[in-house]
Amino acid sequence: MRALLDKRLIFVTGKGGVGKSTVAIALGLLAARRGLRTIVAELASQERVQQTFERKSDSFREVEVGPGLFAISIDPERAMEEYLRIKVGAVGHVLSNSRLFHALAMATPGLRELLSIGKVWELAQFERRSHGASPYDLVVVDAPATGHGVAILRTPRTFADIARVGPIAHQGRTIASTIGDREFTGVVAVATPEEMPVNETLALHESLAREDLELDAVIVNALYPERFDGEEAADLASALAKTRSSLARSALRAALSEHARARRQREQVERLREGLSTPLVELPYMFADQLGRAELKALTDALEAGLALEEPVRS
Numbered sequence: 521m522r523a524l525l526d527k528r529l530i531f532v533t534g535k536g537g538v539g540k541s542t543v544a545i546a547l548g549l550l551a552a553r554r555g556l557r558t559i560v561a562e563l564a565s566q567e568r569v570q571q572t573f574e575r576k577s578d579s580f581r582e583v584e585v586g587p588g589l590f591a592i593s594i595d596p597e598r599a600m601e602e603y604l605r606i607k608v609g610a611v612g613h614v615l616s617n618s619r620l621f622h623a624l625a626m627a628t629p630g631l632r633e634l635l636s637i638g639k640v641w642e643l644a645q646f647e648r649r650s651h652g653a654s655p656y657d658l659v660v661v662d663a664p665a666t667g668h669g670v671a672i673l674r675t676p677r678t679f680a681d682i683a684r685v686g687p688i689a690h691q692g693r694t695i696a697s698t699i700g701d702r703e704f705t706g707v708v709a710v711a712t713p714e715e716m717p718v719n720e721t722l723a724l725h726e727s728l729a730r731e732d733l734e735l736d737a738v739i740v741n742a743l744y745p746e747r748f749d750g751e752e753a754a755d756l757a758s759a760l761a762k763t764r765s766s767l768a769r770s771a772l773r774a775a776l777s778e779h780a781r782a783r784r785q786r787e788q789v790e791r792l793r794e795g796l797s798t799p800l801v802e803l804p805y806m807f808a809d810q811l812g813r814a815e816l817k818a819l820t821d822a823l824e825a826g827l828a829l830e831e832p833v834r835s
């Protein structure tokens with residue numbers, strides 16, 4: 521199987537708040553660092569990527585946020601306008617100005633997702649449909665939380681099945697075959713080492729298997745360091761039992777509770793490891809109020825080490 525960064529399209533998914541956007545950004549930074557012209561595409565207009573790089577403008581545009589790294593926030597309505605403009609010309613123009621048409625289109629189940637994923641697909645083409653747009657080596661998709669994450673991968677095929685003939689069916693089939701192509705498309709799951717995110721990742725693994733898809737990597741994010749071994753922890757506990765100083769007591773309690781947390785996290789990592797065939801990549805918890813450039817660089821380094829990359833893929 522091809523290495524992760526040799527793919528053209530990577531979906532980063534996982535439960536809400538586990539660090540999908542952070543991992544998508546770190547993957548983008550890593551790919552760009554390795555010489556790939558890369559774009560991180562956020563679905564559902566979260567605008568996390570632009571915020572991180574302190575860029576604030578029309579986010580449906582492809583904005584360069586660093587050397588070789590671009591970002592876009594994909595809004596389905598804007599994706600539809602673009603699609604209509606490019607595909608159906610003058611008629612599209614009339615339709616895209618019709619508020620009724622917009623309302624109907626956005627209320628059609630699955631159409632928002634099809635339009636969003638259609639735009640992602642367009643970004644990943646060597647021959648871009650958008651006039652004058654340059655191709656990317658890699659598109660990293662910051663996908664919505666799991667559940668939706670897999671649904672979005674299934675959308676094009678669903679549309680192809682419903683429509684059977686005509687442009688939507690054709691488009692749906694083209695996108696579905698690209699997404700189904702493991703050489704082209706990869707799926708990365710992110711989980712924090714806690715019960716619920718681990719359960720969801722295991723469930724995602726199963727439901728992808730039913731679609732004949734597989735996780736290409738699983739990222740365990742925000743892992744606490746194991747500072748003490750069992751013996752040291754026992755020493756801390758007995759010191760806590762003895763000391764009368766309230767300062768020492770609260771310091772010891774803090775150390776012991778972090779130790780217990782690190783332990784519980786390791787148990788969850790083991791559950792993941794046993795339930796999956798995919799290698800795990802561990803990313804440390806960053807002790808910082810906000811993840812700034814230094815923290816992102818550290819996470820990018822950890823990702824690079826964890827993915828065990830060899831020579832830069834392309835230069």
Ligand SMILES: Nc1ncnc2c1ncn2[C@@H]1O[C@H](COP(=O)(O)OP(=O)(O)OP(=O)(O)O)[C@@H](O)[C@H]1O
Nearest residue numbers: 535536537538539540541542741742804805806811
């Ligand atoms: N390794 C880490 N260490 C410390 N904080 C982290 C780490 N990874 C992510 N965070 C923080 O956790 C929060 C959630 O991260 P992020 O926004 O990447 O998650 P998400 O899965 O994209 O969330 P959502 O489902 O809301 O889109 C953010 O405040 C982020 O800065």
Ligand SMILES: [Mg+2]
Nearest residue numbers: 540541566568
């Ligand atoms: Mg996010």
